[in-house]
Amino acid sequence: MFAYPPTEANIQFFAQALQAGGLVAMPTETVYGLAALALDEAACREIFRIKGRPLVDPLIVHAADMETVTTLADCPKGLALLAERFWPGPLTVILRKKPVVPDLVTAGRDTVAVRIPRHPVAQALLKATAAPLAAPSANPFGYVSPSRPEHVSESFGDTVPFILDGGPCEIGLESTIVDLTDPLQPCLLRPGAIDPVAVGETLGRPVSVKRESRELTEAAHAPGTFPSHYSPRTRLVLFAEGTPPAERAPKEAIVHLKAPAMDRRGPHTYWLSESGDPGEIARTLFALLRELDKKGYTCIQCELPREDRGGLSLALRDRMVRAASTKGPLPS
Ligand code: TXA
Numbered sequence: 001m002f003a004y005p006p007t008e009a010n011i012q013f014f015a016q017a018l019q020a021g022g023l024v025a026m027p028t029e030t031v032y033g034l035a036a037l038a039l040d041e042a043a044c045r046e047i048f049r050i051k052g053r054p055l056v057d058p059l060i061v062h063a064a065d066m067e068t069v070t071t072l073a074d075c076p077k078g079l080a081l082l083a084e085r086f087w088p089g090p091l092t093v094i095l096r097k098k099p100v101v102p103d104l105v106t107a108g109r110d111t112v113a114v115r116i117p118r119h120p121v122a123q124a125l126l127k128a129t130a131a132p133l134a135a136p137s138a139n140p141f142g143y144v145s146p147s148r149p150e151h152v153s154e155s156f157g158d159t160v161p162f163i164l165d166g167g168p169c170e171i172g173l174e175s176t177i178v179d180l181t182d183p184l185q186p187c188l189l190r191p192g193a194i195d196p197v198a199v200g201e202t203l204g205r206p207v208s209v210k211r212e213s214r215e216l217t218e219a220a221h222a223p224g225t226f227p228s229h230y231s232p233r234t235r236l237v238l239f240a241e242g243t244p245p246a247e248r249a250p251k252e253a254i255v256h257l258k259a260p261a262m263d264r265r266g267p268h269t270y271w272l273s274e275s276g277d278p279g280e281i282a283r284t285l286f287a288l289l290r291e292l293d294k295k296g297y298t299c300i301q302c303e304l305p306r307e308d309r310g311g312l313s314l315a316l317r318d319r320m321v322r323a324a325s326t327k328g329p330l331p332s
């Protein structure tokens with residue numbers, strides 16, 4: 001793996017590559033993004049091509065500051081409140097777009113997804129480029145998002161030679177997406193580290209939350225268009241938190257939320273955190289799924305957190321359910 005350390009000279013070099021219409025993988029506090037100039041349609045077309053992403057799936061536009069956001073979209077009063085509390089940070093807001101944003105970026109919609117990231121390297125790159133950057137997660141379409149620089153190079157090799165090394169991502173799950181196109185009816189499209197309840201408190205009205213992520217997937221996309229998302233290649237099945245996994249077959253991996261007792265640690269037993277801390281689970285999830293995907297297991301059994309763990313549990317459940325191969329009722 002080769003990723004460039006985020007020195008001032010490298011940031012300048014990467015900014016110039018972007019300004020020339022190139023693509024760059026940049027760290028954010030959530031996951032690594034595959035960035036291009038958001039207002040350069042040809043550059044953004046390359047993002048879709050390299051990811052194998054269907055043109056109907058719109059991109060998130062990253063901005064350095066609020067001033068830039070106001071050039072991209074109409075900003076309702078609620079946005080200022082959200083920005084004050086959550087930006088820079090892992091919150092993406094859907095707003096009415098201005099004509100300057102290419103239709104390609106928004107997949108022909110009249111709305112645009114916008115976020116001000118807080119990772120210092122993303123901030124530095126946005127400032128040096130002096131332009132908004134469209135950046136979806138830097139993974140092939142449908143695969144697990146990258147939470148470390150080597151995940152980007154493992155997936156894309158020489159196709160994406162310019163990777164800025166920002167270390168492992170602080171959060172490790174993609175941003176919370178809130179639709180604010182009707183400011184009277186804010187709606188959660190994707191759970192993340194920012195709690196929708198806190199968003200609702202800030203807006204002074206509740207954010208509607210779809211019950212489980214299969215519905216979320218279908219709200220964000222035409223129903224049935226993307227049957228799987230964020231998935232490892234290996235079959236993944238879920239078991240409810242605190243219950244034993246199903247009878248284990250040979251060549252099967254078991255993933256617990258926290259370190260199991262010594263006598264329950266078999267050779268193919270893994271865990272996402274020592275103590276069960278949701279933040280640690282989130283930071284580890286994508287890296288572990290990618291690692292296990294390389295080991296030739298026939299199946300991964302993964303423990304699904306309870307809904308009442310608070311904070312990140314909604315986002316964790318969402319990603320695990322999307323990654324799972326079985327589409328029946330959830331284990332409980
Ligand atoms: O944390 C993140 O959000 C990362 C980092 C790189 O910022 N980015 C990310 O982008 O996760 P991506 O493209 O993998 O996911 C963006 C999601 C997609 O599901 C897309 O359908 C949705 O945002 N989206 C984008 N624009 C939208 C719009 N105008 N209306 C509804 N959904 C939109």
Ligand code: MG
Nearest residue numbers: 136137138145
């Ligand atoms: Mg993605």
